Amino acid sequence: MPVPNDYLERILTSRVYDVAVETPLDPAPNLSRRYSNTLLLKREDLQPVFSFKIRGAYNKMARLSPGELARGVITASAGNHAQGVALSASRIGCEAVIVMPVTTPQIKIDAVAQRGGKVVLHGDSFTDAFRHAMTLAEETGRTYIPPFDDPDVIAGQGTIGMEILRQHPGPIEAVFVAIGGGGLAAGVASYIKRLKPEIKVIGVQPVDSDAMKQSIDRGERVELKDVGLFADGVAVRLVGEETFRLCRELLDEIILVDTDAICAAIKDIFEDTRSITEPAGALAVAGAKAYIEREGIEGKTLVAVNCGANMNFDRLRHVSERSELGERREAIIAVSIPEQPGSFKTFCSVIGNRNITEFNYRYADADTAHVFVGVQITRRDEVGRILADLAQHDLQAIDLTDNELAKLHIRHLVGGHAPGLCDERVLRFEFPERPGALMRFLEAMRTDWNISLFHYRNHGADYGRVLVGIQVPQDDHAGFQQFLETLGYPWVEETDNPAYRLFLGKGSRQH
Template identity: 70%
Template sequence: MPEPKPDYLERILAARVYDVAVETPLETATNLSRRIGNQVLLKREDMQPVFSFKIRGAYNRMVKLGRAQLERGVVTASAGNHAQGVALSAQHLGCRATIVMPATTPHIKVDGVARRGAEVVLIGDSYSDCYQHAIKIAEETGAAFIHPYDDPDVIAGQGTIAMEILRQHPDPLDAIFVPVGGGGLLAGVAAYIKRLRPDVKIIGVEPTDANAMYLSLKLGERVLLPQVGIFADGVAVKQVGEETFRLCRELVDDIILVDTDAMCAAIKDVFEDTRSILEPSGALAVAGLKLWAAREGVQDRTLVAIASGANMNFDRLRYVAEQAEMGEEREAIIAVTIPERPGAYRDFCTLLGTRNVTEFNYRYADDDVAHIFVGLSIQGRGEVAELIARLVEQGLPAIDLTDNELAKLHIRHLVGGRAPHARNERLLRFEFPERPGALMNFLTQMGSDWNISLFHYRNHGADYGRVLVGIQVPEAEEVAFRGFLEKLGYPYWSESDNPAYRLFLS
């Protein structure tokens, strides 16, 4: 006979989490609520002892291990927050813990684990790499593997958040927004809420470049992503769990996808209301709440977002601050072509009117025209379309580059850098793993077959480096070049036809 399915209401009510976790507050985000016309409540899981909700599930799983098993220790694989939960739980229970983490894990999370006495093993670039190594350690040592999400006790531990939400807000509630990685938190929250308040919508939120749950629910089976974006490293999971998928398929109402700019804007939103700084995955739910409210056109609803973690590297804040204005649609980037004649710049500025210019890059192009890269403060994206139409009407060709990743990440720092003798130049945008040897690996793989005509790297304090490379590749060597890219294995995008490249660099 098949094993009976777990009764999650019973498991959540009986969960042991408060030996180490705390009941976190449910706070009104006053500024954000006023701005979007809905009551927004933040479930402050960033206030846990390990600054993340993960302590709940980790401890609930480990506290049920027998003394003999605890003496053999525990092992887990994690990008950071679950690792800290396991480390603190092991410290409290007096057992040895080995944590396998990706080599790209932010130092703040690695240090947080090591400080609690756990042994840290850094290997690979993703959770999948770590998982295989952790399983091997468990088999060799007899240590118990503590899964970060696909375990009924872990799911039940995370579900205690939902129990607290309903107790803290017994009044009508319209929707709860939950960040999604492997699905443990979403499954636990959905399992509890749908048993007691089936009218409340449960909506998961994923990054656009780490959307395993969205695709799995859409296709009706678990999807294995070939790669995931790791800006929101806490949810960088290539495949959701079997049990989490089963529960989410039955209970979740919707999955919202948000991009990096939206996450950065949400970090700023929460900071303005709480003076706390969430990590990208911690702000996912807030970003999804905002997008859903705008998409549905709802007003005067009560919406909860789980602020799931605050293990943010300080040096990442520079990038977050830059992108937040884009995510809030308060800044736009446009490229404008003006005639190269006296007075043309003044005429262009007159057309801009009273708008605040946040960035202005100009360099002489030729005797006929000049290309200008301009950043502007805006109140909404509708302004950009109106401005471009007005510029074109006045004979000044203009392009909206606000959503152009190449323009935002690189071109704005390279405007005017032309190389007229760089024949057969290919422009590619790469993501390098942010670790020693990544650049040397690139150069070694490429060898000396092609000349690098452009190279721009900018450290954003993230787990990966964004690199823009110009390479001179004769047409006859196209097959060899594609072979090099496939062998290299780094995520890349061809940008040779990008209008920003043609205007400012080629």
């Protein structure tokens, strides 16, 4: 496969090792055994800033002129590139200003400040921060250090591919890399495809932050309206021009994974290395697992780049809660049981020896009880057998394992029926975790709409998951839609969600 504007020389002459280290390519014995393949982890989480970003940042800055260094540098970043620029500036001896989204985890903000960077918080996403940084660069004369869309940055990240081939000269089925703006994937693919084009280079993105995949599918760069913030290190609305060009030409494919799969990968990496990666850092492992399951391969060698470990500790609650679902070790089921003696015993007998991980029940009416239950499983296809067994005993059941409303909120709100409530609409929102977010919501809402339900649970992330019930009369629906569009927060309507209707609503839509 030809490489556009050959990056081989750029990568070979990159100046990264003044500050970065050559990270090990470690085996993952537990994962390898479970999946009957050899899985190797490229440990970029062991860099001085716990991320691969130091490579590209330093390579770019090491090539600036004395005059440019004297004026200082500026960048925009969700965190990892920021730390790379701050440390590089400290080593080189210039001043660095870092513009970060206000949703950036505090651990990354503190790390940048500790390395001498001046932090400016602006906007909700990388794109917002980038635009502000470009304005400041023009006003101050500072040199902007791109996080991904620059040949020197791409070449710096490409040294990871160089190390992989040197550390494992034997056959490799595929190398998996996370994609945000695309610098890592573009750099690694540029090197590997130049020397060993038979090795697949596969990008991995979250299902809700897939700007690169959408762009490649469309044949042009696509700017996302909203991006998921769980894997904040890859929360990019618009990929770079050069990274798009290289990824379109060189990547074999892009695999999408969800939050549960990412959480399961974080747990997998911990069990093999006793290190905790950030969500973006675990994307490659999640993608490798999905690839193995899809292709049914055995006896192959696969490499996953663990690209970062700047994890907010409070997030571990959410990761732990969702990892079992992501590993397909737990199913969530809603079961309707007749309110009569012996029904609960029948239900338990059908579940058999399976471990019940969660059980929520509250009396609903004289005829039927609705049970929210978590069941430990070993394979995903077990759920179908459980549902069939329940049906044979006249117990109606719904599989909620992939239902976001059930996993995020309903499990904590079971039993909240409101029989006399009319015109209720229920929506899930993502609120930025910063002062004033809730007030903005309340001020934008009309005072004649009553809030009938409000559930918020802090998951240690950089955004809050909020479930809101609002009584909106039929003739106000147009005004309500305008309110949602003006508010600007990502939202999903859940009024017809079966989990809501079973455990919180009246059983049918009321508007």
